[in-house]
Structure formats: C-alpha cells, structure tokens
Amino acid sequence: MTKELTTLTPLAEDVFEGLQADNKYLPSKYFYDARGDELFQQIMHLEEYYLTRKELEIFQTHKQAILEAINGAEPFRIIELGAGDGLKTKVLLKHFMEAKVDFTYTPVDISGNVLEILKSNLKAEIPGLKIEPYEGDYFDALAEIAESPEKDIVFFLGSNVGNFSEKEAVGFLTKLQEFLKEGDLLFMGVDLKKDPAIILNAYNDEHGVTREFNLNLLDRINVELEANFDRNQFLHYPYYNPHTGECRSYLISKVEQAVTIMDEEIHFNAWEAIFMEISKKYDQKQLKELATAAGFIPQKTFFDSDNWFADLLWLKEK
Known part of the structure; x- marks a missing residue:
C-alpha cells in the first residue's frame, strides 16, 4: 500500500515518495527548519568545514575586482538564491555601498525565519541598503524579479550547485539562465577537487x-508528520568518490525496523540506506563544460589562496 500523494502537504508528499522508492532518499531542502538553520550556522563555523572560510577569504581579498568585473557603473540588482545568514555576502554589500554604486539586494530563501533575521541584521549593519527579501522557491522568485529593467546578477554561493549531480546542475543552470536578460550575470561559488581527506572531514566533523x-x-x-523515527537506530555515513567528485551522505538503518508516518508503515531492512545529500566538487575542465552546457560564457574566476574554492562570474549567452 502507498500513501495517496495528492492530498498531502509538500513535505509529506516528498517524504512518502522518497521513502517508498526502491533506493530510499529524503530531499535535502527539508533540512532547514529552525533547528536545521541553527545547526547549519554551527557547521559553517567548524574548523573542518572550510567552504565558508575560503569563500569569505575570496570576498575579502577580491571585493574590488569583483565589483569591477560586475561593472558597478550602471544600476543593478543582486538576487541571492539561498541567502542564509548573509555572512559572506555582507562583505561585498558593504564594499558596494562604500563605493556608492546603485544596487538593490534581493535575498531569496525557502526559510522565512532566516530572511527575517537577515533583513533585521542588514538594516542595522548596512544603513541605507536597499533590500527586498523574497521567501520561496528560486524560480518563482526569478519569474517575478528578473523582468525588472536593471541588470541582474544572480548570486548562487557556498557551493550550493554542488547539491546537484552534474546532470541536475546542467538542468538547473539552464533553467536559471532562461530567466535572465542579455547582459545579466551569474556569480557562483564552487568547491574544487582536493585532498579527499579534507573533503570527507568537512562532512564528518569530530563534534x-x-x-x-x-x-x-x-x-x-x-513532529510535522506524526512519525516515530528512533534516531538512535540510524547511522550517519558520508563518503567521497574522488573520481566523480561527489561526497554523498546517508542515514543507514542499523536494524530491521518499521517506522510509522501518518499511520503509514515504512519498512527498513538492516543496513538499508536513506540518501540524504550530495556535495559535488569540480575541476576546471568540468566547470568550462558546465558553463557551455547551461548557456553561459565564463568571464572571470576568483580563487582563495589555497585554490580550494572558486567564485565564477558567468555571462548569459545571447
């Protein structure tokens, strides 16, 4: 028996679809409730989680070069997909304000909680900043925002593109560029291939x-679907494949068990896995191929001092 999906909330629909699949999975977008937001803030400050630190270094080191590459001489809008707490973006926003360029900042996030905190903090920290938050899906936001006359620069930072497989990334970025006008830009953070031990530790911290x-x-x-998962019966298991550049995270059932969700029973075999998240790493050849496949022209690449991370500026193809 399978749950009738048409009468369910999006969370319930996606959970049943994922856990009733032959290879069980849960969509990673649901990590971010209030507790999930709090935990991810902690992750970003872990010693092992170098991604935030390296991208922050890029912004601090290259903020003027980034502004020049964007061309701040004309008014523009920054549309940041998955804005989070804006920790890194603030470096650029402050610099752009100091340079007296004319721009509007539109953070987009699925979490209204995160957006409220971000808006409040930015108003206090960067007086005069024009900020227009948007709560919801990325493409819903782009459909409403991207028709504005000013130049748009879409920020997609933190290696969020790594949460897709390569095929999914092409599909996502191709769809994204279809919302952009000629001359619009994509500014995207990407984690690069490196020592596999460094990568794996970032997703398996000692704390x-x-x-x-x-x-x-x-x-x-x-809580939300009246389920009875026993978290002690699941093992957190990440692994990194240096050939594909994919770091994948799973929760693995330690025992044969049945979990009830909204009166529906989901069976787990002992050592059966739930796929939770992918964090893909790229090399330069793959990034060039990704840009071409998705309809972008690479303009500029900014690296941290170790070449562990890169921020890419891509132009929408005519």
Whole structure:
C-alpha cells in the first residue's frame, strides 16, 4: 500500500515518495527548519568545514575586482538564491555601498525565519541598503524579479550547485539562465577537487554537528508528520568518490525496523540506506563544460589562496 500523494502537504508528499522508492532518499531542502538553520550556522563555523572560510577569504581579498568585473557603473540588482545568514555576502554589500554604486539586494530563501533575521541584521549593519527579501522557491522568485529593467546578477554561493549531480546542475543552470536578460550575470561559488581527506572531514566533523544536522530531518518528520523515527537506530555515513567528485551522505538503518508516518508503515531492512545529500566538487575542465552546457560564457574566476574554492562570474549567452 502507498500513501495517496495528492492530498498531502509538500513535505509529506516528498517524504512518502522518497521513502517508498526502491533506493530510499529524503530531499535535502527539508533540512532547514529552525533547528536545521541553527545547526547549519554551527557547521559553517567548524574548523573542518572550510567552504565558508575560503569563500569569505575570496570576498575579502577580491571585493574590488569583483565589483569591477560586475561593472558597478550602471544600476543593478543582486538576487541571492539561498541567502542564509548573509555572512559572506555582507562583505561585498558593504564594499558596494562604500563605493556608492546603485544596487538593490534581493535575498531569496525557502526559510522565512532566516530572511527575517537577515533583513533585521542588514538594516542595522548596512544603513541605507536597499533590500527586498523574497521567501520561496528560486524560480518563482526569478519569474517575478528578473523582468525588472536593471541588470541582474544572480548570486548562487557556498557551493550550493554542488547539491546537484552534474546532470541536475546542467538542468538547473539552464533553467536559471532562461530567466535572465542579455547582459545579466551569474556569480557562483564552487568547491574544487582536493585532498579527499579534507573533503570527507568537512562532512564528518569530530563534534558530530553534521551528523546532528542530518538526523534533525528525522526529528522534523516526527513532529510535522506524526512519525516515530528512533534516531538512535540510524547511522550517519558520508563518503567521497574522488573520481566523480561527489561526497554523498546517508542515514543507514542499523536494524530491521518499521517506522510509522501518518499511520503509514515504512519498512527498513538492516543496513538499508536513506540518501540524504550530495556535495559535488569540480575541476576546471568540468566547470568550462558546465558553463557551455547551461548557456553561459565564463568571464572571470576568483580563487582563495589555497585554490580550494572558486567564485565564477558567468555571462548569459545571447
């Protein structure tokens, strides 16, 4: 028996679809409830999680070069997809304000909680900043915003593109560029291939914060969908494949068990896995191929001092 999906909330629909699949999975977008937001803030400050630190270094080091590459001589709008707490973006926003360029900042996030905190903080920290938050889906936001006459620069930072497989990334970026006008830009953070041990440690920290981040989704399902997951019966298991550049995270059932969700029973075999998240790393050849496949022309690349991370400026093809 399978749950009738047409009568369910989006969370319930996606959970049942994922857990009733032959290879079980849960969409990573549901990590971000209030507790998930809090845990991810902790992850970003972990010693092992170098991604935030390296992208922040790029912004601090190259902020003027980034502004020049964007061409701040004309009014523009920054549309940041998945804005989060804006920790890194603030570096650029402050610099752009100091340079007296004419721009509007539109942070887009699925979490209204995050957007409220971000708006409040930015108003206090950067007086005079024009900010127009948008809560919801990326493409819903782009459909409403991208028709504005000013130049748009879409920020997609933090290696969020790594949450897609390569095929999914091409599809996502191709769809994204279809919302852009001629002359619009994509400014995208990408994690690069490096020592596999460094990569794996970023998703398997010694304090167990990333483990807690994954298990929190089971807690959310328990609360919102009247489920009875026992988090102690699941193992957090990440692994990195240096050939594909994919770091994949799983929760693995330690025992044979049945979990009830909204009166529906989901069976788990012992050592059966739930795929939770992908974090893909790229090399330069793959990035050039990705740009071409998605309809962008690479303009400029900014690196941190170790060449672990890159921020790419791509132009929409005519």
